Each structure stands twice: as C-alpha cells, then as structure tokens.
Amino acid sequence: MNRIVDLIKKQPIWIFVLVCIVFFSVSSPYFFDLNNFSNILVQASTIGLIALGMTFVMINGNIDLSVGATVALAASLAVGLQSELGIIGAVAVGLMSGIMIGALNGIIAWKTGVDAFIVTLGAMIGVRGLVFIYTDEQSFYAYDLAYSDFGASEIFSIPVLALIFILLTIVAHLILKYTIHGRNVFAVGGNRVAAKEAGIRVGPHMLINFILVGFLAALSGILLSTQMGASTPNLGRNYELWTITAVVLGGTRLTGGFGSIIGTLGGVLAIAILRNGMNLLQVPSFYVLIILGSILIIVLFIDKRFAEQQGQGVGA
Amino acid sequence: MTSQVETAANESVNLQPAQETLLKLQNVSKTFPGVKALDGVDLDVRAGEVHALLGENGAGKSTLMKILAGIYQPDGGEVILEGQRVQMTSPIEARDHGVLLIHQELSLVPDMTVAENVFLGNMPRFANMFVNNRHLNDRCGEILTRLNCKFEPTERLGNLSIANQQMVEIARALVFQPKVVVFDEPTASLTDYEKVVLFGVIRELRESGTGIVYISHRMDEIFELSDRISVLRDGTYQGTFETAQTNEDEVTQRMIGRDLDADIQHQPPELGPTALAVQGLAIEGLYSDISFDVRAGEVVGFYGLVGAGRTEVMETIFGLRKADAGSVQVQGEDLPISSPSDAIDQGLGLVPESRKEQGLVLGMSCKDNTTLANISKFTKYGWIDTAAERTIFEEYMEKLRIKCPGWEYETLNLSGGNQQKVVIGKWLSTSPKILILDEPTRGIDVGSKSEIHHLIRELAKTGLAVIVVSSEMPEVLTVSDRIVAMYDGRITQCFDRSEVTEDSLIRAITGQNT
Numbered sequence: 001m002n003r004i005v006d007l008i009k010k011q012p013i014w015i016f017v018l019v020c021i022v023f024f025s026v027s028s029p030y031f032f033d034l035n036n037f038s039n040i041l042v043q044a045s046t047i048g049l050i051a052l053g054m055t056f057v058m059i060n061g062n063i064d065l066s067v068g069a070t071v072a073l074a075a076s077l078a079v080g081l082q083s084e085l086g087i088i089g090a091v092a093v094g095l096m097s098g099i100m101i102g103a104l105n106g107i108i109a110w111k112t113g114v115d116a117f118i119v120t121l122g123a124m125i126g127v128r129g130l131v132f133i134y135t136d137e138q139s140f141y142a143y144d145l146a147y148s149d150f151g152a153s154e155i156f157s158i159p160v161l162a163l164i165f166i167l168l169t170i171v172a173h174l175i176l177k178y179t180i181h182g183r184n185v186f187a188v189g190g191n192r193v194a195a196k197e198a199g200i201r202v203g204p205h206m207l208i209n210f211i212l213v214g215f216l217a218a219l220s221g222i223l224l225s226t227q228m229g230a231s232t233p234n235l236g237r238n239y240e241l242w243t244i245t246a247v248v249l250g251g252t253r254l255t256g257g258f259g260s261i262i263g264t265l266g267g268v269l270a271i272a273i274l275r276n277g278m279n280l281l282q283v284p285s286f287y288v289l290i291i292l293g294s295i296l297i298i299v300l301f302i303d304k305r306f307a308e309q310q311g312q313g314v315g316a
Numbered sequence: 317m318t319s320q321v322e323t324a325a326n327e328s329v330n331l332q333p334a335q336e337t338l339l340k341l342q343n344v345s346k347t348f349p350g351v352k353a354l355d356g357v358d359l360d361v362r363a364g365e366v367h368a369l370l371g372e373n374g375a376g377k378s379t380l381m382k383i384l385a386g387i388y389q390p391d392g393g394e395v396i397l398e399g400q401r402v403q404m405t406s407p408i409e410a411r412d413h414g415v416l417l418i419h420q421e422l423s424l425v426p427d428m429t430v431a432e433n434v435f436l437g438n439m440p441r442f443a444n445m446f447v448n449n450r451h452l453n454d455r456c457g458e459i460l461t462r463l464n465c466k467f468e469p470t471e472r473l474g475n476l477s478i479a480n481q482q483m484v485e486i487a488r489a490l491v492f493q494p495k496v497v498v499f500d501e502p503t504a505s506l507t508d509y510e511k512v513v514l515f516g517v518i519r520e521l522r523e524s525g526t527g528i529v530y531i532s533h534r535m536d537e538i539f540e541l542s543d544r545i546s547v548l549r550d551g552t553y554q555g556t557f558e559t560a561q562t563n564e565d566e567v568t569q570r571m572i573g574r575d576l577d578a579d580i581q582h583q584p585p586e587l588g589p590t591a592l593a594v595q596g597l598a599i600e601g602l603y604s605d606i607s608f609d610v611r612a613g614e615v616v617g618f619y620g621l622v623g624a625g626r627t628e629v630m631e632t633i634f635g636l637r638k639a640d641a642g643s644v645q646v647q648g649e650d651l652p653i654s655s656p657s658d659a660i661d662q663g664l665g666l667v668p669e670s671r672k673e674q675g676l677v678l679g680m681s682c683k684d685n686t687t688l689a690n691i692s693k694f695t696k697y698g699w700i701d702t703a704a705e706r707t708i709f710e711e712y713m714e715k716l717r718i719k720c721p722g723w724e725y726e727t728l729n730l731s732g733g734n735q736q737k738v739v740i741g742k743w744l745s746t747s748p749k750i751l752i753l754d755e756p757t758r759g760i761d762v763g764s765k766s767e768i769h770h771l772i773r774e775l776a777k778t779g780l781a782v783i784v785v786s787s788e789m790p791e792v793l794t795v796s797d798r799i800v801a802m803y804d805g806r807i808t809q810c811f812d813r814s815e816v817t818e819d820s821l822i823r824a825i826t827g828q829n830t
Contacts (some may be wrong), residue, residue, distance in 0.1 A: 178699045180691050187688055190677035197636065197674055198689035198742070201659035257679045303604060 012302050013249050013266040016295065017273060023275035031280055042227070044188040044272035047136025048165050048265070049220040050243045051174040051250075053213030055264045058202035059176075060206060060249055061189035061256025062116035063107065064213050066101060071221030071236030073100050078222045079147075079231040085203040088149055090195035101127060102214020108208035116206075124240065131233050132216045139232040142225070149224030153285045163225055168216075181208060189278055245292070246271055249299055270295070334361045338495050339384075339415065344393035346379055353379040356393070356551040358544055361496055361527040366518060368559070370571055372549035377531050378643055380548065384529065385417035386410030398495070414495035417666030418502060421500065422481050426474030429749040430457035433473050433486045459487045463517050479510035498529040499519060503537060504622060515541055535564050547571050550763075590648065592750050592782035594633065597642030602628045603805035606642065610750065610781045615772060618785040618797030620825045625805040626785045627669055630752050634666040635659040639711050649751060653716045659719060660689055665743030667736070669754040671786075675739040676727045683709040683723040685738050690746045712741035716771065733764025740771070754785040776791040789821060803827040 025032040034117075050067050057064050077093030105123055109116045144149055146248025153160045176182040187195040188202050196202060225231040248268030258311065271292060278288045339361040346354040354376045361367050371377045372460050382388040383395070388406035394401055394826065397413055404410040407417070424433045431453045432439075436702065440451040456469035465483050467476060473484060482502060489497055499518070503511050532538055538545060539559060547554040547570040554570040575646055590609050597606040603625035618626045631637045633644055635653040635661070643650055646662045653659045653741045668674035676685050686709045690755055694704045709723045716737040720730060727738055753772065757765040772795045776782050786792050793798055799811040801824035809824040822828075 178697060178702075180698070180700065182682065183691055183700060186680060186684070187677050189681045191673070193674050194677050195688070196514075196636075196658050197668060199655070199660040200656065200688075201655075257677065 011251060011260075011263050011266055012306075013251065013263060013270055013299055014067065016299065017266055018268050019272065020273045020277060024273070024280065028277065033199075033276055036276070037279075038058050038159050038162055040269070040272050040276045041165060042159050043276060044268050045244055046162050046220050046224050047127035047239065047242050047271065048268040049168060049223070050213065050239060051246045051264050051268050052168060052261065053209070053216035054243045055250070055252055055261055056171070056176065056182075056185055056209040056245075056251050056261055057116075057213050058254065059189045059256055059259045060185045060209050061192065061225070062103075062206060062209070063120065063244065063254070064105060064210060065117065065120040065240045066105060066127055067213060067217040068100050068236040068239035068241075069124050069127035069131065070098050070214055070217040071224065071239055072231070072233060073127055073134070073221070074103070074218035075221035075225035075231035075235050076131055076135050076140060076233065078144050080135065081140050082142060082144060083145065087144060091222055094222050095215060097219020098216070098221075100209055100214070100216040101216040102211040103207065104216075106210030109210070110203040110206055117208075135231075135233045137233055139230055141230045145229075147226055148229030151223065151229070161227070164223065169261060169265055176261055181205060185209065186257060189254045189258075191257070244295055249296060249304060317669045321828035331586045334436070335678045337361070338363050338398060340396040341380075341383075341392075342394045342396065344380070344383060344390045344395070346376075346383065346390050350401075352551055354383075354390070354551045358552070358757060359529075359556075361529055361554075363495075363527050364522055364525045365543040366522055368531050368542035368545045369529055369548065370535075370538060370545055370567060375548040375571070376551040377548055378500070379551075381417065381529070384496075384498055385411070386415070394601060406510065409557060411492055411494075414492065415493060415498070416489040416494040416496070417487060417498045417500065418482075419500060422478075422485055422568060424470075424473055424481060424484060427558060428473060429469065430460070430467065430471050430484055430487075431477070432471055433484055434459065434469075434474055434491060436488070449697060455485070455491075459490050462520075464513065465486055476512075479506050479513070481512070483517070484507070486542070491809055494526060496527040496529065498531070499521055499743060500531045502530075503532065503534065505823060511537075535568070535577065539564065539598065559647050564669050575761050586613055588779055591646070592633070592783075593645040595643045597644065598640050599628065599632060599637060603802075605805060608800055608807065609811070610783060612749070612779050612781050612803050613776055613783040614774045614797050615784060617792035617799040618783060618802060618804035619789065619792045619799055619821060622786070622787060624802040624825065626802050627754055627804075630754055630783065630785060633659070634752065636666075642716050658745055658750075663744055663747075663749035665689075665748035667739050667743060667751070667753040667756060669733075669758070671735050671739050675742075676735060678728040679726060682713070682718070682720050682727055682730070682738055685713060685727050686741050686745055709741070712737075712744060716741055716744075717767065724739075731764070731768070733760045736764070736768065737771075740768075744775075748780065750781045750783070752783045753786070757786075758782060765791075789818060792821075793818075798808075801825050 030036060051072070054067065056066060074094035074097050077097055078091045081090035081093055084135050101123060105116070105120050109119045143314065151161065155163060177184065184195065184205050187198070187200055190206055192202060221236060224235065246267035247259070247264050248254065249270055250259065250263030250265065252263060274292060274295075275285075275288055277287070278291070337360050341357060344350070344357045345352055357376065357380060359367075359370075360370070361379070364474055369377055369380065369448050375509070379388060383390050386409050388405045389405060389629050395404065396402070397415070402413055404413060404415070405791040408825060410416070421492070425436065428436070434456045435452055436736065440448040453469040460467070460469060463483050464484060465480065465487070473481065476484065502514060506514060516558065518528060518530070530538070536808060541573070542559045544556055545559055545562065545567055546556040547567055547573055557567060559810050562765075591612045593609040595607050598604040606629050623708055628637060632639050633653070633828055635655045638654070644653060647665065651658075651662060653662060672678060677688065678687075683705050687705050691700065694701050706723050712718065713720060717746050718737045720734060720735050727735055730738065740753075756772070757768050760768070769791070772782055772784060776797075784792070793816070799813070799821065801809045801811070801821060803825050804827060808827065811821070
C-alpha cells in the first residue's frame with residue numbers, strides 16, 4: 001500500500017491518467033473498449049518512441065530539439081528510396097539518418113561545449129532544410145502495399161506499432177534503471193562535477209543518448225509513414241515540443257538528474273488519452289490544446305510543491 | 317503602540333545607561349529535521365558596538381544569522397527590535413526593519429555597474445518607470461566616498477577585486493541606513509591590507525551608532541575588533557563576555573567545551589612503503605615546486621590559508637588539472653594521471669572540498685552515491701546488481717556509522733556529517749591505497765567532526781596513506797603524523813608532529829619563515 005502511495009507521490013501524472021480513463025469511460029460509450037485502447041496506444045507510439053529517448057537526454061541534463069525534423073527526414077528517405085533500395089534497404093537508410101543526426105548533435109555538443117539546446121536548435125532548422133531539398137517539397141507515396149500493410153498489421157489482435165512501443169518502453173526502462181549507462185546518466189545530470197570527479201566520462205554518455213533519441217525519432221517517423229503509406233516534408237512539425245511536454249509531464253526535470261521511463265509513459269498516455277477522449281466527445285481539437293497546456297502547468301506546479309516540501313530543512 | 321515602544325526603549329535605556337539595546341533575541345530556537353540547530357539562544361546588540369558571535373562550524377552561527385536576516389523563522393523565542401517584538405518573515409522585511417546581512421558569498425551581478433549593483437532592486441527612478449542614472453551614480457558615489465573606495469560607480473562590477481566587491485556589498489547595505497549590520501565571516505577571502513580597510517569601515521559604522529554583529533571564528537580579529545563576544549556551542553548559548561575583560565583561553569574553552577579529540581592516540585605509526593611521491597609539481601600562476609611523499613599508514617596534513625594552493629595541488633594529483641611540470645609517482649610507478657578515472661585506477665580517492673557541489677549527486681540515494689565511482693564492480697552481465705550494491709552500502713553504513721533511514725534514502729536530506737561519511741564511503745568502496753580529504757569537516761557539527769577524525773586515524777592504521785587538507789589548526793594537529801605548511805603556492809616547511817608548535821605553524825603559513 002505504501003508503495004502505491006509513494007508511486008502516486010512520485011508520479012502525479014498517473015493519477016491524471018486514471019482520472020481521465022474514468023471520466024471518459026463514464027462520458028463516452030465508445031471509450032472503454034479494447035479496440036479503442038489499441039487505437040490510443042498506436043496514436044501514442046509516435047510521440048512515445050521519441051519520448052523514450054528524450055527521457056535519457058533530459059535526465060542527462062540536455063535537450064534535443066531536432067527530433068521533429070529527424071522524423072521527416074527518416075520518413076522521406078524510407079519512403080522515397082523504396083523504388084531503388086527496396087523496403088528493407090530504404091528503412092535501414094532512414095534509421096541510419098537518425099543515428100547520424102544524433103551522433104552529430106552529440107559530438108558537436110561534447111567537443112565544442114556549446115549548449116545542447118543551441119546545437120539541436122541549429123540541427124532542427126538545418127535538417128528541415130535538408131528534407132525540403134531532398135523531397136523538393138513533394139510528398140512521397142509507398143507504392144509497395146506491403147509497407148502500409150505493416151503499419152496496419154496486428155499480432156494476437158494487438159497492433160504491431162503498439163507492440164513495438166510497449167516492447168521498447170520496457171527495454172528503455174530496464175536500461176535506464178539497471179545498467180551502468182542508465183545510472184551514470186542520472187549521475188551526470190544530477191551533479192556533473194561530482195560525476196566527473198568520480199571518474200565518470202561525461203561525453204560518451206551524452207553521445208550515446210543523442211544517438212538513442214535520433215534512432216528512436218527516425219523509427220517513429222518511419223512507423224508513422226507506414227500508417228499513412230506516405231511521407232510529407234512537413235511531417236513531425238512541433239513533435240519536439242510534444243515530446244518534451246510528455247517527458248516533463250512524466251516528472252523528468254528540465255535541469256536533469258531526475259526522471260523515469262514510467263513517468264514518461266504516463267505523460268505520453270495522458271496526452272494520447274486526452275486527445276482520443278475529447279475526440280470521442282466531439283470537442284474541437286483546439287480546446288484540447290488549451291486543456292493540455294493548462295494540465296502541463298498544473299502538473300509541474302504540483303511537482304514543484306512536492307519538491308519544496310522534500311527539500312525543506314536542509315539547513316546549517 | 318508608540319507609547320509601548322517608548323516605555324520599552326526607556327526601560328532598556330535604564331538598564332544600559334551607556335548604550336541603547338537595538339536588537340534583542342530571547343530564547344530563540346530552531347529545529348531542522350534531525351538537528352536542533354539552535355536551542356534557547358539569547359543575544360542583544362547595542363547601538364554603536366561590534367558584537368562578535370563566536371562558535372565552531374555547526375555551532376549555529378549561520379542559523380542565528382539567517383533568523384536575524386529573516387531567511388529562517390525561529391520555532392520558539394522572540395526577536396525584539398528597539399523594544400518592539402517583530403516578526404521578520406523575509407529578507408526584505410528584515411531590511412525594512414533596518415537589519416541587513418553582508419553575505420559571506422557575494423550575491424552581486426558581475427555584468428552590471430557598481431552603482432546598479434548597489435541599488436539593485438531599489439533603483440532611483442523618475443516618472444516611476446525609468447532609471448534615474450545620474451541620481452544613481454551620484455548617490456552611489458557618496459556612499460563609496462564614505463567607504464573610502466577608490467573605484468567609480470560606473471565601473472563594471474566584474475572588473476573589481478573580491479575585496480572591492482565586498483565593499484560594494486557593504487555599500488548596498490548602507491543604502492538602507494541600517495540599524496544593525498551582520499557581517500558573516502567577511503575576511504575569509506581578504507588580504508591583510510584589505511582587512512585593515514574593512515575594519516576601518518566597520519569602526520566607522522560603529523562610530524555612527526550602528527549595531528554590528530560580527531561572525532567569525534578567527535580569534536585574533538575578534539579580539540582586535542569587538543566590544544563584546546557571545547559564544548555558541550552546538551546550538552546553545554554559552555554566555556556573553558566583555559572583550560576587554562576576557563581572553564582567548566576563556567572563550568575557546570566556552571566554544572569547544574569538552575575536548576572531543578582527547579582520546580586520539582598518537583602512537584608512532586607503523587609505516588609501510590612510500591605510497592605517493594610528488595616531485596617538483598607546478599602549475600604556472602597557481603603553485604610551484606611542490607615535492608613531498610606520503611607513506612602507507614601515515615596521515616599527512618596540508619595546512620595553509622585559503623588560496624595557498626593546497627586544493628589545486630590535490631586536484632592535479634587526482635587528474636582534474638594538468639601540471640606544467642613535475643611528476644607524480646604512485647607506489648613507485650611513474651604513471652601519468654590525466655583524468656580522475658586514471659587516478660581511481662591507480663588507487664587514489666579524493667574527498668573534495670565541498671561535498672554538495674563536488675562530492676555527492678544529491679538527488680541520488682545513499683546506495684547509488686556509494687557506488688558512484690566504481691559502479692562497474694557491481695554488475696552481472698552488464699546489469700547492475702542492486703543486491704551487491706545494498707550489501708556494500710550497508711557495510712559502510714555500519715563501519716562509518718552513517719545515520720540514515722535506509723539505502724534508498726536521498727543524500728539531500730542527510731546532515732552534513734552523514735553526507736560526508738557517504739562521500740568517504742564512496743571512496744573506501746573503491747579500495748584505495750591513497751585517500752585525499754580536502755577540508756573533511758567543513759560545516760560539520762562538533763560530534764561528527766570528532767568521529768571523522770577518529771575515522772581518519774583508523775584508516776591510516778589499516779595501511780592507507782592519507783592526506784588531509786585543512787584550514788583549521790586543531791584539526792591538522794589532531795589527525796596528522798606530519799604537517800606540510802603551504803603559503804602562496806609554495807611549501808614553506810614540513811613538520812614532524814613531535815616538533816611542531818602552533819607558533820611555528822602560523823609563521824610558516826603566513827610566509828614569515830625564511
């Protein structure tokens with residue numbers, strides 16, 4: 001019981017998720033339904049996959065603004081190169097592009113010491129330009145139907161995209177919590193100086209995280225394009241903001257050193273459930289934005305109050 | 317209300333015909349989780365006196381000062397200002413009451429001008445909107461003249477020396493025409509000449525009728541400057557003395573009370589082979605020609621003033637700084653140390669000067685901090701073995717007597733002494749051959765301090781080579797077998813414990829030895 005109370009204190013976003021589920025179940029007959037839950041998971045997976053990587057980056061004390069542009073680049077490559085390389089080859093190139101952008105972000109931030117915010121802001125603008133050059137401002141369509149079939153496929157009547165998201169969430173949770181890399185990510189974000197003096201090499205951990213988020217952003221973009229059977233150069237606009245919103249809702253601190261994958265999952269689900277439920281209630285989507293914005297501030301306010309309560313009394 | 321004030325003021329005038337009592341603390345208490353920081357403390361400050369507040373680190377000086385400045389609220393007792401009971405719930409309120417605090421750490425904006433800093437948050441305006449620059453600089457100039465400062469109000473603050481920045485901090489307090497000014501260890505980073513200037517300013521303030529609370533643990537300054545001395549020990553009030561009618565021995569006795577370190581036995585240590593040999597180490601502008609060695613089983617104390625270069629030498633040995641010249645040998649092998657991880661591989665550990673900024677990841681648990689420096693030892697197939705981590709933490713929790721509710725407890729909420737023990741545990745868990753402790757008991761209460769001293773002796777007995785950097789003479793004398801004195805980036809003298817005297821040590825660290 002204490003564990004549950006503790007969890008709620010540490011993850012206020014899950015209370016919100018539960019409240020949402022109860023509220024929408026009561027107010028819409030279509031909400032509490034296995035098919036709808038599958039839908040929510042598929043919708044959540046796009047932002048969710050990126051958010052997994054972003055959680056690592058943010059706990060480490062950095063941020064990555066280039067993920068939205070990476071989504072577009074990877075999707076365009078994966079769809080656009082299919083005629084030459086086949087589906088597998090094109091997807092591999094798409095994933096590679098994400099890894100490369102992540103590696104570039106990480107290496108520049110590590111070696112030059114320029115703030116990750118600035119480095120990835122530059123990447124966000126530059127990569128988007130690259131997408132427009134490559135696509136010539138055109139949308140691409142996947143002519144091989146196998147590609148879009150994959151996006152709609154199911155295993156044991158669970159959508160494959162949802163399964164991939166769940167699986168990677170579990171893997172990310174285990175890595176963050178039970179590996180040396182995960183532990184050191186917390187240490188570096190929590191106190192960079194102390195981590196350095198304990199012999200932890202700060203740069204490589206940072207680099208790994210940027211590669212991770214780049215890869216996941218690319219994967220997210222490619223999976224999104226399988227849902228649509230197409231890619232557009234404007235794909236993934238504002239995704240960096242939605243991702244950061246989800247991660248922060250999940251209790252990860254912008255200053256680093258604190259956060260969890262479970263929290264991030266809560267943040268991702270909160271956004272997806274709210275959108276889905278409001279949609280079922282036929283609330284215009286602009287209202288959803290107002291509510292999401294308010295929720296973000298309220299949740300962080302609660303979090304801050306808890307932190308203040310805990311931090312009290314560390315006196316002389 | 318007014319009449320009440322007058323009556324109270326009259327009463328105090330009757331009691332103290334010579335000087336009026338400005339500020340009075342009665343039976344003030346303050347408790348933090350796990351620590352009673354102040355327990356029934358009294359203090360009265362008269363107009364036109366320098367009232368020194370004396371106590372060891374952790375005696376409650378800072379807490380008392382923060383109560384005066386409205387940063388903390390007392391749990392019990394009263395604050396009486398000019399005969400009237402007041403509640404100061406914020407620094408701004410304290411300021412409006414005329415009580416101002418000169419911080420130990422400067423809280424200024426380097427990129428703004430002197431005048432802008434002096435009037436920060438309190439700019440002279442016109443049309444209620446715009447900054448009145450001329451007025452700003454004129455008024456600042458007047459205050460600077462009063463303080464005998466030689467720099468211009470329009471100077472960028474960051475260009476000033478630390479001492480001059482401190483003057484700006486004082487100028488900032490004077491804007492409010494304070495009744496009581498609290499100085500918190502103001503000389504910590506000043507040269508002798510700057511100190512003289514500062515004392516001149518403090519005396520001038522006293523002449524003008526300001527009540528001054530002067531916090532320090534430097535006995536000589538206190539006797540030079542103060543009219544009365546109040547002593548705190550372990551958060552309790554130990555009495556107030558007229559400076560002219562007391563002496564250093566009496567107040568020291570009050571301040572330290574029992575001699576906690578008395579039972580530390582200094583048997584001639586059983587020395588092993590040389591563990592660390594440093595030859596001609598130098599970094600231009602910081603220190604030069606540093607040579608010494610430490611043998612297994614020995615504690616070597618590094619004594620000197622702040623800024624003598626001791627910390628920088630240790631950081632170089634530990635691979636945090638790059639030396640311009642010289643060599644470091646660990647157990648006879650000349651291996652280059654270019655990063656902390658090299659140093660750790662060589663069997664070195666460094667308990668840094670400030671545990672919160674350098675030693676701990678405060679948001680992480682006790683267990684996680686304990687394994688921070690060698691997490692790879694606690695893994696199975698790449699996964700962290702939490703059970704092994706717990707075992708090692710619990711082992712050190714017992715050995716070092718860390719008072720902590722459990723292994724998952726965040727170090728943020730531990731007391732200073734226990735935090736320091738976690739940092740020490742972190743290094744011991746790497747099984748080091750050489751342990752460097754930089755100011756190991758700074759900001760730690762007297763009891764834990766003594767425990768850490770005992771611990772250092774015990775560690776040496778197990779064959780560890782230990783270096784203790786400290787600015788406190790009693791600490792150096794208590795724990796060391798040998799003492800290396802540093803002054804201005806040089807080693808001035810090495811002492812054997814048996815031959816050292818306080819006088820020769822003082823002379824060695826102030827450069828008076830030839």
